[in-house]
Amino acid sequence: MTINMDLLNKATAFIWYEADLLDHQEYQTWLSLWDTKGLYIVPTDNNETDYENTLNLALDDAGMRRMRVARLESGESVSAGAASSTVRMVSRLRILEETADYIVVRCAMTLNELRHGNLVTYPADLEYRLKPTDDGFMIDRKVVKLMHSDGFLRTVSFIF
Amino acid sequence: MSELIELQNISLKAADMVEEGRVHKALYSDPEIFEEELDKVFQNTWIFIGHESEVPEAGSFKTAFVGRHPVILSRDRKMNLHVLLNRCRHRGATVCEGRKGKTKAFTCPYHGWGYGLDGGLRAIPKPEEYEGVIDKNDLPLESLRHESYQGLVFATFKSDIEPLEDFLGGAKKWIDLFIKQGGGYPLKVLGEHRFNFPGNWKIQLENTTDAYHFPIIHKSFISSLDDATADIFDFLDGDGFVEDLGHGHSVMVMIPDLVDLEADLDQPIPARFEELAQALRDEGQDEEQVKRLVRAAHGTGFNLNLFPNVSCSMAFFRVLRPVSVSLTEIQHVAIGGEGAPVSFNRKRMRLHEHFQGPMGFGTPDDGEAWERVQKGSMAGKDGWILVNRGMGNLHTSKDGNVAGAVCSETGMRGAYQKYKQMMAAKGEK
DSSP states (O other), rough: OOOHHHHHHHHHHHHHHHHHHHHOOHHHHHHHHHEEEEEEEEEESSTTTGGGGGOOEEEEEEHHHHHHHHHHHHHHOOHHEEEEEEEEEEEEEEEEESSSOEEEEEEEEEEEEEEEEEEEEEEEEEEEEEETTEEEEEEEEEEETTTTTSOOBBOSSSOO | OOOHHHHHHTTTOGGGGGGSEEEEEEHHHHHHHHHHIIIIIITOOOOOEEEESOOOOEEEEEEEEEEEEEEEEEEEEEEEEEEESOOTTTTTOOOSSSSEEEEOEEOOOOTEEEEOOOOEEESSSSSSGGGOOOOOOOOOOOEEEEEEEEEEEEEEEETTTTOOOHHGGGGGHHHHHHGGGTTTSOOEEEEEEEEEESOOHHHHHHHHTTTTTTHHHTHHHHSSSSSHHHHHTOOOSSSSSEEEEETTEEEEEGGGGGGGGGTTTTTTOOOOHHHHHHHHHHTTTTHHHHHHHHHHHOOOOOOEETTTEEEEETTTTEEEEEETTEEEEEEEEEEETOOOOOHHHHHHHHHHHHHHSSTSSHHHHHHHHHHHHHTTTSSSOOOOEEEEETTOEEEEEETOEEEETTTHHEEEEHHHHHHHHHHHHHOOO
């Protein structure tokens, strides 16, 4: 097995950057990381692959991503106001596929949320399809496979 | 617990905590009342457990709950439905896990007792030691009485209860209207969102007949809509109403124009559905059918609340399950049309994702408010929840029911009066 360390490092740096933006609620910058045709997906069934013909927790195109961010930033959402902070850790990165147009990266995430004094933990597998650009990557697809996606979740007023 | 003891001292029972226009806050937080509710309410009425489309074929099953009892809804080879207690008759393990699936039999993993889709005990490994001890015919999975109306399946522990159709009564007319959102196709469950909140089940029960909260708590959702759609959701000053349908059921009509989805099919296609309309045309639908499907895609303009655990809520089923006095599980079940054009069902799912579920633009704000109601219910030794809004402005509907303004609390009062009646019953189990 040969690992392309250069590519792995670049992908890791990009995904860590994205994680930091989300934990620090720099949502406008986060929006700029996306390809306009990209999809942000949180499935209800982690074995599903046909996301458009399935009910998801979220399936956001550019318009929905923009609205999701606008809602979190508007000051109008009482639940977004109550979400005090998130700390996520991303590790175990592996490049699953590499083509001229994109790479597919899988990694593990643990996101911790503090809300009303309660810690809530969300373990998940993340799958990214990233398009290389001159200065890094654009996100073409991000699939957040929560370990308990088919269980009874708490409500979510942040972005995975 | 100090509150509980004091209340017992003044011998205020749950039924006495419901007055015409207010209910005592202990109904949200007293664990003994919660236990009593499971017995007197959830063991004694029809409980919604699913839609027939969730078990489409011979061998299909789904798991559900009647109160705190795990049950299986199954379809046998003759296509008959069964509602079975999920408990092996030997040593009591569940015989079916998972949300749904297909199977030939329910087999207990512990000692291998095997049951048919109708619950009959078919196989016992090494049966010799039972000779003269038990008869397989005496030990099927316990079966619950169940009936369906328009594909909605209800089950009950109360075997001598009135027929489901009598229980639904005035709600049947609204279920008939609700299922029209299949767009001419049979209603089909497309998937579901699941979440919980740290609060009492009655907080959710109230919510689906509460139009008053909508523009306030859901302001951030309304802001995410285009102006024309936001106008549709600006319904508090409109001609909507809440009607008490009896048996604890009620209907809250928010958008009167969307009561009958098969009427007014000549209306122009709204901008936000233009993309769907084009996709339907591209799939070969003629213009009449495009208009019909676009109108169905809106969902209905009303919430039909069926006491005690389901609401046919505009475009989906909202099912509640009481887990503990301060924990409630909720399913938001998305629906579309069986065999309907792909773009129609896709649009229905995207609209569902927009508002519903733990990541929707609406549910998290509801959840926040409900959590605070539960917390607030612990404040003070005594306190009442007001459900008297609109009591001075009631009228009789054309169906002869008590009705109030769209943002009145007429539906909550109806549900609580049914609750009061059930909780006052003596010695029923």
